[in-house]
Amino acid sequence: MDQYIDIKVRVWRQAGPKAQGHFETYDLKHVFQGASFLEMIDILNEQLVAEHKDPVTYDHAPSRPASCTCVSSKTVRRSL
Amino acid sequence: MAKKEEIMEAAKETAKKVATKVAQKAVDVAEAALDAAAEVVKEATTPIITPEMAKIPAGPLELKWTNYKNHQKLVNPANKRRLDVIVVGTGLAGASAAASLAEMGFNVLNFCIQDSPRRAHSIAAQGGINAAKNYQNDGDSVYRLYYDTIKGGDYRAREANVYRLAEVSNNIIDQCVAQGVPFAREYGGLLDNRSFGGAQVSRTFYAKGQTGQQLLLGAYSALSRQIGKGKVKMYTRYEMLDIVLVADENGEKRARGIIARNLVTGRIERFFAHAVVVGSGGYGNTFFLSTNAMASNGSAAMQMYRHGALFANPCYAQIHPTCIPKHGDFQSKLTLMSESLRNDGRIWVPKKLEDAKRLQAGEIKGRDIPEEDRDYYLERRYPAFGNLVPRDVASRAAKERCDKGYGVNNTGLAVFLDFSDAIQRLGKDVVAQKYGNLFQMYEKIVDENPYENPMMIFPAIHYTMGGIWVDYELQTTVKGLFCIGEANFSDHGANRLGASALMQGLADGYFVLPYTIQNYLSDQIGVPRMSTDLPEFAEAEKAVQDKIDKLMAIQGKRSVDSIHKELGLIMWDFVGMGRTAEGLKEGIKKIDAIKKEFWTNVYIPGEANSLNNELEKALRLADFIEIGRLMAVDALHREESCGGHFREEYQTPEGEALRQDDKFAYVGCWKYMGEDAEPQLIKEPLDYEFTERKTRNYKN
Amino acid sequence: MRKFKDGETITVEPWRSRAFPVIKDLMVDRGAYDKIMQAGGFVSVNTGGVPDANAIPIPKPVADEAMDAASCIGCGACAAACKNGSAMLFVSAKVSQLALLPQGKIEAAARAKAMVAKMDELGFGNCTNTGACAAECPKSVSLANIARLNREFLSAKFKD
Numbered sequence: 001m002d003q004y005i006d007i008k009v010r011v012w013r014q015a016g017p018k019a020q021g022h023f024e025t026y027d028l029k030h031v032f033q034g035a036s037f038l039e040m041i042d043i044l045n046e047q048l049v050a051e052h053k054d055p056v057t058y059d060h061a062p063s064r065p066a067s068c069t070c071v072s073s074k075t076v077r078r079s080l
Numbered sequence: 081m082a083k084k085e086e087i088m089e090a091a092k093e094t095a096k097k098v099a100t101k102v103a104q105k106a107v108d109v110a111e112a113a114l115d116a117a118a119e120v121v122k123e124a125t126t127p128i129i130t131p132e133m134a135k136i137p138a139g140p141l142e143l144k145w146t147n148y149k150n151h152q153k154l155v156n157p158a159n160k161r162r163l164d165v166i167v168v169g170t171g172l173a174g175a176s177a178a179a180s181l182a183e184m185g186f187n188v189l190n191f192c193i194q195d196s197p198r199r200a201h202s203i204a205a206q207g208g209i210n211a212a213k214n215y216q217n218d219g220d221s222v223y224r225l226y227y228d229t230i231k232g233g234d235y236r237a238r239e240a241n242v243y244r245l246a247e248v249s250n251n252i253i254d255q256c257v258a259q260g261v262p263f264a265r266e267y268g269g270l271l272d273n274r275s276f277g278g279a280q281v282s283r284t285f286y287a288k289g290q291t292g293q294q295l296l297l298g299a300y301s302a303l304s305r306q307i308g309k310g311k312v313k314m315y316t317r318y319e320m321l322d323i324v325l326v327a328d329e330n331g332e333k334r335a336r337g338i339i340a341r342n343l344v345t346g347r348i349e350r351f352f353a354h355a356v357v358v359g360s361g362g363y364g365n366t367f368f369l370s371t372n373a374m375a376s377n378g379s380a381a382m383q384m385y386r387h388g389a390l391f392a393n394p395c396y397a398q399i400h401p402t403c404i405p406k407h408g409d410f411q412s413k414l415t416l417m418s419e420s421l422r423n424d425g426r427i428w429v430p431k432k433l434e435d436a437k438r439l440q441a442g443e444i445k446g447r448d449i450p451e452e453d454r455d456y457y458l459e460r461r462y463p464a465f466g467n468l469v470p471r472d473v474a475s476r477a478a479k480e481r482c483d484k485g486y487g488v489n490n491t492g493l494a495v496f497l498d499f500s501d502a503i504q505r506l507g508k509d510v511v512a513q514k515y516g517n518l519f520q521m522y523e524k525i526v527d528e529n530p531y532e533n534p535m536m537i538f539p540a541i542h543y544t545m546g547g548i549w550v551d552y553e554l555q556t557t558v559k560g561l562f563c564i565g566e567a568n569f570s571d572h573g574a575n576r577l578g579a580s581a582l583m584q585g586l587a588d589g590y591f592v593l594p595y596t597i598q599n600y601l602s603d604q605i606g607v608p609r610m611s612t613d614l615p616e617f618a619e620a621e622k623a624v625q626d627k628i629d630k631l632m633a634i635q636g637k638r639s640v641d642s643i644h645k646e647l648g649l650i651m652w653d654f655v656g657m658g659r660t661a662e663g664l665k666e667g668i669k670k671i672d673a674i675k676k677e678f679w680t681n682v683y684i685p686g687e688a689n690s691l692n693n694e695l696e697k698a699l700r701l702a703d704f705i706e707i708g709r710l711m712a713v714d715a716l717h718r719e720e721s722c723g724g725h726f727r728e729e730y731q732t733p734e735g736e737a738l739r740q741d742d743k744f745a746y747v748g749c750w751k752y753m754g755e756d757a758e759p760q761l762i763k764e765p766l767d768y769e770f771t772e773r774k775t776r777n778y779k780n
Numbered sequence: 781m782r783k784f785k786d787g788e789t790i791t792v793e794p795w796r797s798r799a800f801p802v803i804k805d806l807m808v809d810r811g812a813y814d815k816i817m818q819a820g821g822f823v824s825v826n827t828g829g830v831p832d833a834n835a836i837p838i839p840k841p842v843a844d845e846a847m848d849a850a851s852c853i854g855c856g857a858c859a860a861a862c863k864n865g866s867a868m869l870f871v872s873a874k875v876s877q878l879a880l881l882p883q884g885k886i887e888a889a890a891r892a893k894a895m896v897a898k899m900d901e902l903g904f905g906n907c908t909n910t911g912a913c914a915a916e917c918p919k920s921v922s923l924a925n926i927a928r929l930n931r932e933f934l935s936a937k938f939k940d
Contacts, residue, residue: 005786012793014802017809021802025789033781034407036525040781041792042641049639049694054686057693058806059195060374180827195807196814198854215834251828258830260823260884262847262877269837288847297850301822308818316811344803527782590827691804 004030009044011056129749129764135551136240141770142222145244148552149595153602160185163601164609166338166353168320168380170197170303172296172582173565174359176589179302182311184594186601189351190303191315191340193375193696198300201361201373202585205292206418206518208276208284209256209582211249216273220281222246227771228279229580232470233545233573234723234739235773236393236747236766240552241571248591249583253285255590259298263287275423275468276578284579289418289517295582299589317343319696320380321624323356323387323561326616333388335561336610339620343696346689348621348628350612354604355560355597358384359589362544362566364397366704366711367656368648370541371403371416377700378707381548381567389556390549390749390762392569394707395715398576398724399657400542401474404525405494414540415525417497418518419578422467424502424511425535427474428454429486429495439488446488446496446534457481461734472575472724472737475539479657480735482538489536498534539657543581545572545724546714549749549764553596554588560604562597564588569747574723628688631698636681640697643678647701647708650674655712660728664716671709678705710750710759717761720744741773795860799867799903810856812902813870817854820894821874823884836882849877851919858913858921864905869913871895872929873921879932889936896933 006029014021028044035043038060045055137144155163163186167178170192178190194200212225226246230237253271257263263285264272273282287294306312324337337352363378364370385391402422404415430436431453438444458477459466469477478495481487488494503511508531512519519530526536547569554562565585572580654667678701686692721730721737722744730738747764784790792806800808838846852873859867875892878884884891907926914923 003786005781005784005788007784007787008789010789010791011805013805014794015804017801017803023791023793031781032407033784034527035781037781046639046641049683049685052683052685055694056806057691057804059808176827183826195810196854198814203853213833250833253833254830255827257833258823258825258883260846260878260881262843262850262881263833264847265838265840265843267840269839269843270834287850290851293853294847294850301817302825302827304814304817305822305824307814314814316814594827691807 003033005033007031009040011044013056127760127762129549129747129762133551134238134764135553135555136238137552141226141239141243142247144240145247152595152599155598155602155605157185159605161187162605163187163355164189164353165355165357165597165601166191166351167357167359168338169200169359169361169565169567170194170300171200171202171359171361171565172292172299172585173567173589174200174357175296175299175303176586177357177359177564177593178312178589179299179306180590180594181597182306182309183302188306188312189315189353190312191318191320191338193317193319193343195316197303197314197316198297200296201376202296202582203293204371204373204416205295205582206289206416207420208274208286208291208579209252209295209586210276210279210283210577210579211253211285211583212246212283213250213253213271214281214283215271216282218281220283222249224281225249225283229571229577230573230771231774232577233571233575234737235573235741235745235768235771236396236722237571237573238552238747238764238766239768239770242573244592245571245580245584245587248587251591252583252586255586256295256298259301261287261294261298263294274420276419279468279577280465284420286420289420289515291579292582295586299586315340318349319343319699320358320360320383321348321627321699322383322620323558324350324352324617324620325387325558326610326614328559332559334559335387337612337617339617339624341624344691346687346692346695348624350617350621352610352612352617354607355562355601357562357564357593357597358548358567359563359565359585360567362547363394363704363707364541364544365700366647366708367397367541367651368644369406369414369652371400371414372542375696377703379700379703381563382703382706384548384556384558384561384563385750385752387561388558388752389561389563390751391546391710391759392549392747392749392764393546393574393714394544394711394750395655395659395718395748396545396572396574396724397541397711398471398543398545399475399539401471401478401539402497402537403540403542404522405489405491405536405538406540415521416540416542417522417535417537419471421497421515421518421535422474424506424514425467425497425499426456426501427458427467427478427495427497427537428456428534429481429488431455433485436486436488436492440490440492442490446498446536447500447532455481455486470575470577471542472726476657476726476735478537478539494536494538496534497537499530500534503531541652541656543576545569545574545576546711549747553599554593555596555600560600562593562600564593574725627702628695628699631682631702632684632688632695634680634682634684636683638677638681638683640682640684640694640701643674643682644697644701644704647671647674647705651708651711655708655715658726658728659715661716661719664712667712668709668716671705671712675705675709678702713759714748714750718744718748736775739773739775745773795856797856797859797862797865798905799859799865800856808856810854812904813854813856813867815902816867816871816895816898817874819898820887820891821878823878824887825883838881842880846877846880849873849880849921849925852917852921853919855918857916857918859904861912861916862905862907863910863912864908865903866907866913867899867904868907868926868929869917869921869923871899872925875932876925876928879928888932889939892929892932893936896929 214220360380720740750759858869879888
């Protein structure tokens with residue numbers, strides 16, 4: 001059964017091609033496990049916009065859900 | 081004496097009452113007469129588009145296109161390179177048009193909002209592409225493909241356009257094979273075919289479950305070749321925000337360029353061309369949740385509309401019957417399961433309401449329900465077509481069962497698509513070969529094994545048959561402004577058959593526009609390249625900048641998505657599968673309220689002159705709100721049910737769509753009359769010369 | 781999100797590859813892939829005037845293999861996963877698809893040369909047969925395609 005989980009998302013933030021980038025960690029609570037990875041990023045962005053912060057920019061891959069788990073422009077690593 | 085006076089009084093009272101009643105009745109009758117007269121006046125003064133205005137060639141159906149090509153004007157090779165053409169969009173229609181026009185010698189400027197032309201939404205189409213090759217020798221022909229398409233469109237499409245589509249369908253397959261598109265083949269080495277909804281012949285060509293991707297890659301390769309040669313200037317991550325019109329020597333306005341925003345830098349730029357072609361796709365994302373990509377939008381269509389192009393049949397939106405059901409409120413898009421699954425899958429819900437309740441509670445699974453307790457409702461209601469009834473019929477049938485309580489998941493909004501019979505009949509390996517990647521996709525998303533348990537599906541918004549009105553030459557009412565692919569309205573009528581969207585996009589781009597645009601450009605060869613310093617370009621740019629500044633300044637409390645989701649729910653509830661006059665009026669009121677909310681309370685972070693996805697979404701949402709309202713207005717005026725437009729008040733006793741051919745056999749075209757003004761209706765009557773309108777019967 | 785557990789930290793970063801510069805946050809510029817396609821990822825045929833689709837039969841196994849190679853979506857995972865930043869899997873997928881089909885065979889050698897040359901010019905690294913690309917590929921494009929590309933390329937060079 002899909003549950004709700006609380007996670008931390010450590011995302012690379014870089015303002016522009018020549019800017020220095022850095023990792024920023026965000027708390028994301030109550031994420032539905034049935035959600036796709038991209039939907040999770042959307043939820044994070046909703047939260048950021050609500051806090052008047054800059055949302056995370058990413059390429060919306062076209063609607064091929066099979067590649068959603070390996071979305072263009074991202075590599076995902078897990079750490080606990 | 082008193083008694084006499086009393087009687088007199090009573091009589092006077094009665095007389096007064098009767099007189100009042102009679103007077104009231106007279107007023108009622110007069111009002112009704114006035115209303116009827118107003119209707120007659122409205123009818124008489126509703127502008128009409130004639131076949132001549134639509135540039136439909138005369139003559140027999142099967143010769144119209146040939147006659148057109150034989151007599152049209154052409155542009156000679158030396159002159160072609162002096163003419164610039166802008167193509168907006170790189171989907172099947174846009175990429176094939178840009179590539180073909182460049183091959184012919186025109187100077188092409190091609191724009192797309194994605195990072196690469198190959199990421200247009202056409203890439204997601206799964207099922208297949210129709211053509212009248214009759215390789216299967218099962219009775220197919222150009223005429224039959226024409227007939228199936230126009231019937232499938234519920235007799236609300238233009239005969240000439242649909243026939244032409246069927247005519248060039250074979251050329252499309254030839255072209256794709258020549259480009260190296262890896263269509264599926266049979267063991268003998270020849271092309272394989274499968275059946276699709278709405279057809280009794282096997283005419284669909286496919287490439288595993290990714291036909292859209294492969295066709296798009298074919299067009300993308302052709303486009304890439306032209307870009308490599310310098311014949312197409314490619315502008316990726318650019319979004320068109322307005323069209324520039326310049327008056328000619330007769331004072332007639334012509335499309336002479338676009339204003340586009342560089343999505344990475346935020347800069348607004350001006351581009352000139354002798355003609356503008358728009359292939360920007362459909363407006364399904366008005367519903368927020370649809371099978372479209374998140375960036376798919378109707379903004380280019382709205383820009384054309386605001387400059388005088390007509391928006392035709394906006395209410396014809398197709399709901400695809402086989403999508404993965406919604407699983408939550410945060411969901412941002414829906415996943416389409418190819419219609420080809422209906423070839424071998426069987427759709428059912430439980431016969432018993434108690435079984436449905438237990439499924440909804442998660443107590444049992446689909447495979448636990450014995451055969452005799454399954455209601456294969458499509459096979460039951462439509463013996464001749466069974467599970468292959470057209471999409472609108474299948475979608476409404478699913479809604480009907482779920483509305484009655486027979487839905488099979490926790491939301492009660494799902495039906496089963498079962499492969500156990502096919503697995504038994506063909507073997508698991510054959511099923512895996514045909515549908516493997518689709519099954520894999522389903523399992524990844526839903527975490528259920530479709531080989532062991534029936535899939536769950538539910539209808540969702542998928543395609544829009546409505547769009548910008550174009551004549552036989554694919555030109556809008558604005559001179560020099562052409563519209564191709566899903567963005568235009570022409571060929572599918574009120575309902576699109578499966579595997580014909582891909583066909584229409586490539587037909588328009590490869591085999592129709594390259595001819596018809598020459599007819600327009602032939603008398604433009606003397607027009608020099610105009611400077612983008614002209615006041616018309618400056619004004620257009622300023623208008624775009626003002627709009628962006630206005631949006632950025634609002635700084636309200638709500639995110640763009642939150643308002644978009646609200647719009648989507650209103651659209652699904654009031655302008656969705658089953659529409660009513662009351663519901664549509666309510667929907668229009670609610671959309672008006674959303675519009676106000678958006679323009680006073682939207683919050684867009686960041687800066688306009690930088691990469692700003694929230695600003696991009698806001699600009700698109702502003703247009704979705706307008707499109708949503710237009711859809712509702714169109715649906716309200718169309719008092720009949722046909723194809724993708726179902727009015728509960730107009731149905732047969734069996735719940736099928738009831739057309740009103742005597743009153744509504746026309747294309748409903750809407751003309752922009754100004755911000756916040758009601759649009760004006762213009763009609764293009766569809767007087768059929770060659771085809772008899774029958775009731776769409778999929779029973780026998 | 782079923783892969784993740786309660787309390788986990790998920791690190792998300794853009795493709796790290798010299799040929800894919802970061803534009804902003806997670807968005808990178810994959811235009812290099814388009815440039816490689818423009819150098820040769822096509823069959824040189826114009827619209828119209830082509831033979832009937834069934835004029836040249838293609839054995840089913842060949843058509844299926846071409847289809848597998850054609851599944852590449854140009855996402856860039858291969859170049860990002862490769863420690864050398866090589867785009868061989870991407871290039872070989874397109875070269876293979878077209879080399880396998882009779883329509884593409886005619887230009888197969890020239891295509892291989894042109895696309896590899898472009899790939900090198902754009903700063904992608906060399907292939908050292910690590911196999912990390914195929915492991916990451918979301919469409920399961922096979923390493924066998926790289927072998928085929930190498931053969932095409934060598935034979936083209938040999939003929940020069």
